[in-house]
Amino acid sequence: xxxxxxxxxxxxxxxxxxxxxxxxxxxxxxxxxxxxxxxxxxxxxxxxxxxxxxxxxxxxxxxxxxxxxxxxxxxxxxxxxxxxxxxxxxxxxxxxxxxxxxxxxxxxxxxxxxxxxxxxxxxxxxxxxxxxxxxxxxxxxxxxxxxxxxxxxxxxxxxxxxxxxxxxxxxxxxxxxxxxxxxxxxxxxxxxxxxxxxxxxxxxxxxxxxxxxxxxxxxxxxxxxxxxxxxxxxxxxxxxxxxxxxxxxxxxxxxxxxxxxxxxxxxxxxxxxxxxxxxxxxxxxxxxxxxxxxxxxxxxxxxxxxxxxxxxxxxxxxxxxxxxxxxxxxxxxxxxxxxxxxxxxxxxxxxxxxxxxxxxxxxxxxxxxxxxxxxxxxxxxxxxxxxxxxxxxxxxxxxxxxxxxxxxxxxxxxxxxxxxxxxxxxxxxxxxxxxxxxxxxxxxxxxxxxxxxxxxxxxxxxxxxxxxxxxxxxxxxxxxxxxxxxxxxxxxxxxxxxxxxxxxxxxxxxxxxxxxxxxxxxxxxxxxxxxxxxxxxxxxxxxxxxxxxxxxxxxxxxxxxxxxxxxxxxxxxxxxxxxxxxxxxxxxxxxxxxxxxxxxxxxxxxxxxxxxxxxxxxxxxxxxxxxxxxxxxxxxxxxxxxxxxxxxxxxxxxxxxxxxxxxxxxxxxxxxxxxxxxxxxxxxxxxxxxxxxxxxxxxxxxxxxxxxxxxxxxxxxxxxxxxxxxxxxxxxxxxxxxxxxxxxxxxxxxxxxxxxxxxxxxxxxxxxxxxxxxxxxxxxxxxxxxxxxxxxxxxxxxxxxxx
Numbered sequence: 127x128x129x130x131x132x133x134x135x136x137x138x139x140x141x142x143x144x145x146x147x148x149x150x151x152x153x154x155x156x157x158x159x160x161x162x163x164x165x166x167x168x169x170x171x172x173x174x175x176x177x178x179x180x181x182x183x184x185x186x187x188x189x190x191x192x193x194x195x196x197x198x199x200x201x202x203x204x205x206x207x208x209x210x211x212x213x214x215x216x217x218x219x220x221x222x223x224x225x226x227x228x229x230x231x232x233x234x235x236x237x238x239x240x241x242x243x244x245x246x247x248x249x250x251x252x253x254x255x256x257x258x259x260x261x262x263x264x265x266x267x268x269x270x271x272x273x274x275x276x277x278x279x280x281x282x283x284x285x286x287x288x289x290x291x292x293x294x295x296x297x298x299x300x301x302x303x304x305x306x307x308x309x310x311x312x313x314x315x316x317x318x319x320x321x322x323x324x325x326x327x328x329x330x331x332x333x334x335x336x337x338x339x340x341x342x343x344x345x346x347x348x349x350x351x352x353x354x355x356x357x358x359x360x361x362x363x364x365x366x367x368x369x370x371x372x373x374x375x376x377x378x379x380x381x382x383x384x385x386x387x388x389x390x391x392x393x394x395x396x397x398x399x400x401x402x403x404x405x406x407x408x409x410x411x412x413x414x415x416x417x418x419x420x421x422x423x424x425x426x427x428x429x430x431x432x433x434x435x436x437x438x439x440x441x442x443x444x445x446x447x448x449x450x451x452x453x454x455x456x457x458x459x460x461x462x463x464x465x466x467x468x469x470x471x472x473x474x475x476x477x478x479x480x481x482x483x484x485x486x487x488x489x490x491x492x493x494x495x496x497x498x499x500x501x502x503x504x505x506x507x508x509x510x511x512x513x514x515x516x517x518x519x520x521x522x523x524x525x526x527x528x529x530x531x532x533x534x535x536x537x538x539x540x541x542x543x544x545x546x547x548x549x550x551x552x553x554x555x556x557x558x559x560x561x562x563x564x565x566x567x568x569x570x571x572x573x574x575x576x577x578x579x580x581x582x583x584x585x586x587x588x589x590x591x592x593x594x595x596x597x598x599x600x601x602x603x604x605x606x607x608x609x610x611x612x613x614x615x616x617x618x619x620x621x622x623x624x625x626x627x628x629x630x631x632x633x634x635x636x637x638x639x640x641x642x643x644x645x646x647x648x649x650x651x652x653x654x655x656x657x658x659x660x661x662x663x664x665x666x667x668x669x670x671x672x673x674x675x676x677x678x679x680x681x682x683x684x685x686x687x688x689x690x691x692x693x694x695x696x697x698x699x700x701x702x703x704x705x706x707x708x709x710x711x712x713x714x715x716x717x718x719x720x721x722x723x724x725x726x727x728x729x730x731x732x733x734x735x736x737x738x739x740x741x742x743x744x745x746x747x748x749x750x751x752x753x754x755x756x757x758x759x760x761x762x763x764x765x766x767x768x769x770x771x772x773x774x775x776x777x778x779x780x781x782x783x784x785x786x787x788x789x790x791x792x793x794x795x796x797x798x799x800x801x802x803x804x805x806x807x808x809x810x811x812x813x814x815x816x817x818x819x820x821x822x823x824x825x826x827x828x829x830x831x832x833x834x835x836x837x838x839x840x841x842x843x844x845x846x847x848x849x850x851x852x853x854x855x856x857x858x859x860x861x862x863x864x865x866x867x868x869x870x871x872x873x874x875x876x877x878x879x880x881x882x883x884x885x886x887x888x889x890x891x892x893x894x895x896x897x898x899x900x901x902x903x904x905x906x907x908x909x910x911x912x913x914x915x916x917x918x919x920x921x922x923x924x925x926x927x928x929x
Contacts, residue, residue, distance in 0.1 A: 130541070131520045135492040139436055144502070147409040150194040152395065153402030162499035166421055166514045171243070172501025177418045178244045179408035180503070186236060188409075190228040191402050197222055201391055204384045210374065211381045213269040219384055219391070220261035223254040226394045229401065244404075251397045252390040257383055264376055271373050279372045286365045293322050293358045300324060300352055309334045311347045320366075321359040323349040407502055414438065416503030419494075420511040425551060425586050426469055427491065430507040431462035434490045435497075438505065449857035459890075461622035462506075463490055465588075468513060471607040473577060473587045475600040477629055478611040483622035484590040485522060487611075488556045491588060492520050495554060513586070516552040519545040523558065535563030542576060551584035560589045560596070570595035581605055597629040679914050682924070685881040692878075699824065706820045779806065785822040787815065849877040852922075856887045860896040867900055874927060875906045881926050883913060888921045901925060 132138065141157050148154040163169050182188060200215045211219075230253055238245045264275035273280045297315045300306060301324065309330035316323055318339035325347045326334045336350040351359060384391070410416070414435050438460045465487065467474055476484045494504045498512040521541045538559075545555055560576060561569035570593040577596070580587045581603065591597075600606040608629035612621045639648055779785060783796045787808055794810035804816040853870045855863040867884060874882045884901075886893045901910045906927055913922035 128517065128519060131492070131518050132496070134520050134522045135489055135496060135518075136436055137493065137496050140493060140497065143435070143439060144406055144410050147406035147413075149191045149402050149405065150399070151196045152194060152399030153191075153406050155196075156399060156403040157406060160500055162496050162518075163501070164499070164514065164516050166423055169499055169501060169514060170421055173418045173421070173498070173503070175243050175247075175404055176407045176411060176501055176503055178241045179404040180411045182236065182241055182244060183405065183408045183412065186232060188405050189232060189401050191225055191398065191405065193221055194225050194398060194402065195221065196399075197391070197395060201384070201388050201395075204381050205388055207385075208378075209381055209385075210377050211384060213265050213271065213377070216261050216265055216377070216380055216384070217267070217269060220258060220265070222391065222394060222398065223258040223261070225398055226251055226253050227255070227258060229398070247397060247400065250393070252394050254387055254390070254394075257387055260380060260383060264380060271376060275376045276372060279369065279376065282365055282369045282372060286362065286369065289358055289362045289365060293355050293362065296355050296358070297322060297324060297352065300354070306334065316349065318349045318351075320363065321351050322355060322362075323351045326350045411503035414503070414505040416505050417508045417510065419498050419504050419506070420509070421498065422511060422513055423552075424468065425472070425513045425515070425584075426467070426511060427495070427513050427554075427586065428466045428469075428509075428511040429491065429494060429504075430464055430510045432465065432490050432494055432504070432506040432510065433460045433462050434486055434493065435505050436493075437486065461890075463487055463624050464626075465491055465624060466626070467491075467588065468586050471605050472584065473581055473600070473603075473606040474589070474609050474626065475577070475596055475606060476588065476590045476609045476611070476624070477592065477594075477597050483611050483624075485558055486622070487624055488520070488522055488558055488588055488590065492518055492554070492556050513554070515554045515586075516550075517548060518554045518556070519549065520556040521545065521558065522556060538563060546576070546579055546583075549580060549583045549585040553583070553585040555580055555585050555587040555589075557587065557589040560591050561593060562591075566593060569593065574599045577603075577606065601629065679916075682881075682914070682917070685926075688880060703820060703823070710818075710820055779819070779822070779824065783824065785824055787817060788821055788823060789817075790815075849873045849879060851879060851881075852883040852885060854885045855893060855897065856885060858893070860893060863893055864896060864900050867897055868904075871904060871906050871925070871927070879927060880929075881924060883917065883922055883924055885918060885922045888919075894920070894923070897923060 141160060144160075145154050145157045148157060163172075179188075195218045197215075197218050200211060200218060203209055203215070204211055229248060229251060233241070233245060233248045264272055266272055271279070273283055294315065301310060301313050301315070309326050311325040311327045314325065316325065321339055323339050324336075325342075326349070328341070328346050328348050331338065331348040331350060334350055334352075336352040337356060338348055339351050340349045341347060342349075414433075441459060461483070463483075463486075465474075476487060478484060494506065495512055495515065495518060497504050499514055504510065504512070521538055542557065542560075545553075545557075549555055557576075561571075561573035563569070564572075570591075573589075573591060573593060573596050577587070577589065577599065589596075597608055600608050607626060609624055609626045610628050612623040612625050638651075639645075779796055779799065781796050781799060784793055785796060785806075785808060786793050787810055790810055792810050794808040794815075796806055797809050797814065798807040799805055800807075804818050806817050806819065806822065807814055808817055808822070849870075851874075853867065855866060858866065863886065870882070870884075884897060886897050888894075898910070901907050901923070908926045908928045910923050910925045912920055913924050917924075
């Protein structure tokens with residue numbers, strides 16, 4: 127297959143998916159070398175092996191191959207006489223020999239008639255009981271040489287243990303000898319130069335009998351080997367050397383044993399790698415719910431409910447993520463595709479709008495064909511049939527060649543030229559947007575010529591296009607068939623389902639009519655349709671979409687302006703109330719001052735009376751009264767200035783208005799208005815209270831507050847500021863979403879929100895449809911529409927609530 131085809135069909139990503147299921151590098155390397163085959167007998171054999179492996183894994187959990195490693199480098203090392211393998215390398219060899227025994231044991235538990243081909247492979251798998259036993263007896267799982275490796279090693283280690291015990295005993299006795307207590311630096315036994323020593327103070331080392339083996343970095347401590355243990359340390363060294371030599375002899379013997387079995391080990395390694403590879407294919411089939419397709423060499427393709435494996439895996443990974451991290455633009459599941467080709471027709475021309483799923487159909491057919499010819503099961507329904515092609519040629523996507531200075535059109539044409547050179551009846555051709563990237567008229571004509579050439583070569587072809595002329599051409603040609611992607615007129619969205627035999631359309635005029643485009647415009651558009659049909663349809667779609675976006679954005683701006691004006695009125699009302707309250711406080715202060723002066727006058731008059739009783743002079747009495755009069759006149763002058771200022775107008779209130787009594791934090795209805803300091807009589811619940819203008823606040827908004835009862839206004843006031851302007855329903859079932867939406871609309875209405883946004887995601891459109899059905903008949907909803915692209919597009923709905 128051309129490497130370009132494997133690239134655009136993402137065959138390498140499929141192999142990466144398969145590679146994840148391999149237990150070892152042996153299986154992974156086979157995945158990397160996997161290529162589609164053109165030999166139908168070989169493909170059938172591989173498909174049969176995949177089916178048997180899948181059944182085996184489903185009944186017995188597969189082969190025990192975890193921990194298997196590629197020991198080829200180890201076998202190459204052991205092939206040289208005298209080579210000694212490390213314990214870890216021998217353990218890897220042991221794992222391979224143990225895996226061979228385990229596989230044999232596992233397959234023996236099943237019925238050979240159920241897995242004849244698999245059993246035939248396992249029958250050739252050699253086992254190594256002697257080598258397995260020897261490695262297990264000599265080396266621990268941690269890579270340590272065991273005492274059971276040889277009687278000599280066991281004897282040496284026993285002597286080593288006894289010698290160490292004797293040394294420890296003698297040194298412990300020295301540590302506890304009273305004569306040496308002043309010389310010993312620390313009551314420990316340590317080692318220097320692989321000899322056991324005691325730490326002695328530097329200034330006392332001459333008084334301690336023994337051999338100095340070293341000193342501390344500070345020089346304060348000397349490490350001395352007492353004379354009484356010198357011979358024992360010598361024996362210890364000798365025994366350690368004997369242990370090393372015996373271990374070397376054991377490893378050499380094991381390495382020689384591996385070399386004797388090297389050919390059989392290579393065979394076992396190859397078979398175990400093949401079984402790991404088959405296990406990976408089986409596990410991928412189980413994961414994708416794949417099936418073994420029927421194969422033919424007639425160029426006939428029949429896919430039943432086929433699913434693109436990579437797209438399906440991506441959606442599964444998306445579903446495992448927390449709801450808040452999921453991409454709302456992705457659908458919840460893959461929409462299966464039914465395709466048949468090569469029987470009554472050999473060319474399919476798929477037309478329809480962008481993002482309708484045309485390209486996914488091409489990639490699904492191409493990738494599933496590559497999978498089948500690679501011996502892999504395909505994600506489709508049983509009964510699906512795949513043709514074995516000599517080559518699959520695909521030109522999908524916009525791949526400009528910067529290095530060769532080729533435009534999109536030139537790049538496509540270059541690839542198509544090569545395809546036409548090689549195409550024959552055993553070729554599957556997949557072309558995306560044939561003839562695109564140039565003048566529509568010339569592009570459509572070129573597309574017809576390419577289709578004609580492929581038809582003459584009897585190649586199987588699936589192409590996608592926007593050109594209406596190609597639909598008409600395919601309709602008139604024998605061996606060609608139109609197809610389209612089904613469109614949901616209720617949601618105005620594609621369903622991603624392929625309809626063979628039905629030509630597609632951009633649906634521009636129909637969508638425009640559904641969205642309210644005047645008949646005069648659509649009729650005029652139909653009149654212009656002819657050779658320029660596609661251009662007109664595209665232009666109408668573009669203009670209509672732009673118009674909808676502008677109108678939606680303008681409505682959002684107007685809603686924000688209305689909200690800002692409401693907030694401004696509230697702020698102005700608050701400013702008036704604050705100014706009125708401040709003026710009231712000022713007048714109260716003046717009144718308090720006047721009262722203080724009156725009291726002062728009384729005090730003065732009392733004082734004068736007292737003075738007269740004591741024969742005070744008339745001049746002093748007259749002076750006291752004059753002082754009081756001046757203070758009185760000054761206060762009166764200040765009061766006149768205050769009253770002469772521009773008074774702050776009280777809130778405009780009429781009988782029947784709803785107001786909030788601040789001191790009670792409740793709404794009530796004004797029942798009467800009089801004069802005085804508390805001119806308003808407000809009925810709150812079952813009681814009436816008299817309040818001033820400064821003690822009330824008018825209900826907002828004022829244009830419909832008379833229609834609402836005080837209890838409703840209380841609830842509305844409590845909701846204000848506590849209700850979000852949007853509701854997120856993603857991840858909810860339809861029933862949960864409807865209950866949440868109904869309650870949210872009640873809260874938003876009570877909070878006085880004019881417009882809200884409901885986020886339902888795109889997905890299959892089922893949740894959006896359910897929400898729209900609820901909004902359509904909801905008593906609190908004035909109108910609703912899909913959000914503009916910058917606010918969620920088809921994944922969200924803007925709702926305008928009734929005033």
